[in-house]
Amino acid sequence: xxxxxxxxxxxxxxxxxxxxxxxxxxxxxxxxxxxxxxxxxxxxxxxxxxxxxxxxxxxxxxxxxxxxxxxxxxxxxxxxxxxxxxxxxxxxxxxxxxxxxxxxxxxxxxx
Amino acid sequence: xxxxxxxxxxxxxxxxxxxxxxxxxxxxxxxxxxxxxxxxxxxxxxxxxxxxxxxxxxxxxxxxxxxxxxxxxxxxxxxxxxxxxxxxxxxxxxxxxxxxxxxxxxxxxxxxxxxxxxxxxxxxxxxxxxxxxxxxxxxxxxxxxxxxxxxxxxxxxxxxxxxxxxxxxxxxxxxxxxxxxxxxxxxxxxxxxxxxxxxxxxxxxxxxxxxxxxxxxxxxxxxxxxxxxxxxxxxxxxxxxxxxxxxxxxxxxxxxxxxxxxxxxxxxxxxxxxxxxxxxxxxxxxxxxxxxxxxxxxxxxxxxxxxxxxxxxxxxxxxxxxxxxxxxxxxxxxxxxxxxxxxxxxxxxxxxxxxxxxxxxxxxxxxxxxxxxxxxxxxxxxxxxxxxxxxxxxxxxxxxxxxxxxxxxxxxxxxxxxxxxxxxxxxxxxxxxxxxxxxxxxxxxxxxxxxxxxxxxxxxxxxxxxxxxxxxxxxxxxxxxxxxxxxxxxxxxxxxxxxxxxxxxxxxxxxxxxxxxxxxxxxxxxxxxxxxxxxxxxxxxxxxxxxxxxxxxxxxxxxxxxxxxxxxxxxxxxxxxxxxxxxxxxxxxxxxxxxxxxxx
Numbered sequence: 001x002x003x004x005x006x007x008x009x010x011x012x013x014x015x016x017x018x019x020x021x022x023x024x025x026x027x028x029x030x031x032x033x034x035x036x037x038x039x040x041x042x043x044x045x046x047x048x049x050x051x052x053x054x055x056x057x058x059x060x061x062x063x064x065x066x067x068x069x070x071x072x073x074x075x076x077x078x079x080x081x082x083x084x085x086x087x088x089x090x091x092x093x094x095x096x097x098x099x100x101x102x103x104x105x106x107x108x109x110x111x
Numbered sequence: 112x113x114x115x116x117x118x119x120x121x122x123x124x125x126x127x128x129x130x131x132x133x134x135x136x137x138x139x140x141x142x143x144x145x146x147x148x149x150x151x152x153x154x155x156x157x158x159x160x161x162x163x164x165x166x167x168x169x170x171x172x173x174x175x176x177x178x179x180x181x182x183x184x185x186x187x188x189x190x191x192x193x194x195x196x197x198x199x200x201x202x203x204x205x206x207x208x209x210x211x212x213x214x215x216x217x218x219x220x221x222x223x224x225x226x227x228x229x230x231x232x233x234x235x236x237x238x239x240x241x242x243x244x245x246x247x248x249x250x251x252x253x254x255x256x257x258x259x260x261x262x263x264x265x266x267x268x269x270x271x272x273x274x275x276x277x278x279x280x281x282x283x284x285x286x287x288x289x290x291x292x293x294x295x296x297x298x299x300x301x302x303x304x305x306x307x308x309x310x311x312x313x314x315x316x317x318x319x320x321x322x323x324x325x326x327x328x329x330x331x332x333x334x335x336x337x338x339x340x341x342x343x344x345x346x347x348x349x350x351x352x353x354x355x356x357x358x359x360x361x362x363x364x365x366x367x368x369x370x371x372x373x374x375x376x377x378x379x380x381x382x383x384x385x386x387x388x389x390x391x392x393x394x395x396x397x398x399x400x401x402x403x404x405x406x407x408x409x410x411x412x413x414x415x416x417x418x419x420x421x422x423x424x425x426x427x428x429x430x431x432x433x434x435x436x437x438x439x440x441x442x443x444x445x446x447x448x449x450x451x452x453x454x455x456x457x458x459x460x461x462x463x464x465x466x467x468x469x470x471x472x473x474x475x476x477x478x479x480x481x482x483x484x485x486x487x488x489x490x491x492x493x494x495x496x497x498x499x500x501x502x503x504x505x506x507x508x509x510x511x512x513x514x515x516x517x518x519x520x521x522x523x524x525x526x527x528x529x530x531x532x533x534x535x536x537x538x539x540x541x542x543x544x545x546x547x548x549x550x551x552x553x554x555x556x557x558x559x560x561x562x563x564x565x566x567x568x569x570x571x572x573x574x575x576x577x578x579x580x581x582x583x584x585x586x587x588x589x590x591x592x593x594x595x596x597x598x599x600x601x602x603x604x605x606x607x608x609x610x611x612x613x614x615x616x617x618x619x620x621x622x623x624x625x626x627x628x629x630x631x632x633x634x635x636x637x638x639x640x641x642x643x644x645x646x647x648x649x650x651x652x653x654x655x656x657x658x659x660x661x662x663x664x665x666x667x668x669x670x671x672x673x674x675x676x677x678x679x680x681x682x683x684x685x686x687x688x689x690x691x692x693x694x695x696x697x698x699x700x701x702x703x704x705x706x707x708x709x710x711x
Binding site for chain 1: 468520653
């Protein structure tokens with residue numbers, strides 16, 4: 001009877017013990033346009049790398065917000081920097097610089 | 112007597128300057144790789160030397176490129192450079208004739224009038240032109256002083272010289288400039304006072320000025336003249352000492368740079384010495400400031416090539432100087448010294464940005480496509496503007512070209528966006544992947560719709576097949592009669608994409624193609640002067656508003672005429688302009704596809 005009905009997964013985003021804000025603070029200071037993202041997913045839909053492999057910039061955004069550096073590092077290495085995402089972004093997020101800044105932030109902020 | 116203590120500042124300054132220059136040049140030659148060193152050895156004994164000297168004469172002395180920019184600006188530079196050069200040359204001839212020796216102390220020609228005050232003309236001149244040297248030395252001094260007057264006027268009225276904005280100079284530049292400006296009036300005063308005190312020995316200017324001074328200033332005697340000789344020598348000495356630390360270092364460096372360039376020593380990564388030479392060759396004239404759209408459109412006026420190069424020289428490079436640049440190549444195009452500002456910026460990005468790992472292993476699984484005669488590569492950006500590949504498919508089908516659409520489903524990026532972000536090494540994986548799929552296909556021509564890819568394929572891929580932008584390929588098809596076209600004369604404005612026009616020199620083909628179908632209007636800025644659309648992938652760090660300002664400013668160039676359609680040859684330009692353009696924006700391929708008669 002144990003697995004009857006709904007299962008509930010814990011929302012990690014509000015688990016403050018696991019949320020490392022250092023990364024997002026660093027990125028926000030350098031590329032504040034990350035703040036205007038509304039997570040519409042246009043970037044992911046058009047992504048060149050995303051057409052070859054599982055790669056979602058929207059997910060990157062979430063990972064940054066959660067400060068999950070381990071997953072982030074693996075993900076971000078897939079980007080080809082082609083810049084299509086930036087052209088389709090309806091909010092005008094400076095995506096190429098955001099990606100470069102995330103790289104930089106990962107280098108500077110140790111896990 | 113041919114020595115006096117006052118010559119010491121000049122002599123010491125000169126020795127210091129020569130020491131620094133010899134040291135620098137020795138370092139550069141040491142830093143050369145053996146191939147370049149061989150080029151240098153061969154170059155000195157080849158006709159290239161004559162070409163180099165010719166270029167040095169025209170550019171370093173006459174300042175021909177400055178003349179083209181603005182005649183007044185050109186004259187000002189020429190009067191200083193060529194005038195001073197002639198003054199040194201004539202002075203040396205004059206002093207050698209006086210002393211009767213082939214070798215003089217170096218200060219002797221400079222301060223000749225202090226040592227010698229001839230009442231009459233030189234004995235040898237009796238048989239030639241009497242007073243020739245006195246006359247010509249005065250004339251040359253006047254020539255330089257006229258330039259000095261212009262230089263002073265230019266400080267407040269730079270617009271008369273074709274410069275809207277001028278360089279903000281640093282402290283050392285100002286000190287060196289003041290010394291340089293002082294040299295010639297002090298020479299005039301020293302020579303005049305000496306001539307006035309003796310009552311003879313001056314030329315047509317110095318003698319008269321000297322007489323007037325002697326009349327106005329009853330105290331005027333040889334002692335006052337002597338103090339002016341000291342000041343003249345001091346200004347020369349201080350100028351020589353500050354020269355290596357100021358913008359005037361461009362004078363000796365540019366000469367060597369022109370020499371090396373003519374011998375075939377080119378700027379390449381990671382050879383730093385020629386890059387350093389370019390940095391030192393920047394005279395900070397500021398011609399790059401007015402063409403920079405970051406300045407003219409977005410009001411960002413501290414990152415232009417002149418400040419960027421200055422920051423490299425001062426080792427004070429900051430993030431903004433490296434990342435806030437369109438890499439459009441406009442400054443490079445107008446630079447009178449021919450400094451490769453784009454290359455400098457990208458190279459610095461490589462060392463400046465953190466080493467960043469990339470992992471493109473997911474591309475390894477990709478299978479390569481079968482063969483065809485022609486490969487069509489649309490490029491990432493063309494997938495955002497599907498009308499372009501659709502038009503290309505129609506054109507290639509109508510012309511009966513046996514082609515393979517290499518990136519029909521999805522594109523592996525060419526790698527240039529990575530390179531522009533300073534990730535040359537990381538881009539190599541993408542290059543490798545694309546090269547493999549191109550070579551497997553066995554094609555003899557590679558046609559691309561994207562100027563960014565086009566430039567990358569040409570410059571970095573080392574492919575041994577023909578690489579064509581689609582405008583070139585379509586024009587070929589039209590010329591061979593394989594593509595029937597129906598002109599529908601509409602007035603259009605053609606925008607040259609940076610990487611196609613300035614970057615790769617493809618200016619005529621797209622125009623010729625457009626002219627076959629429509630009527631291109633004349634524009635204020637076109638061809639190599641065309642503005643960047645503002646969408647450049649080279650600009651890493653600019654917010655959306657700044658970009659919009661650049662886009663709107665660039666659009667103004669195309670909207671001023673009576674064009675009904677904005678035509679470009681780049682998917683990125685198209686996408687960028689479309690955001691703000693009241694006119695419809697189309698690619699040349701779309702224009703051509705629309706002009707194919709229905710029957711065919």
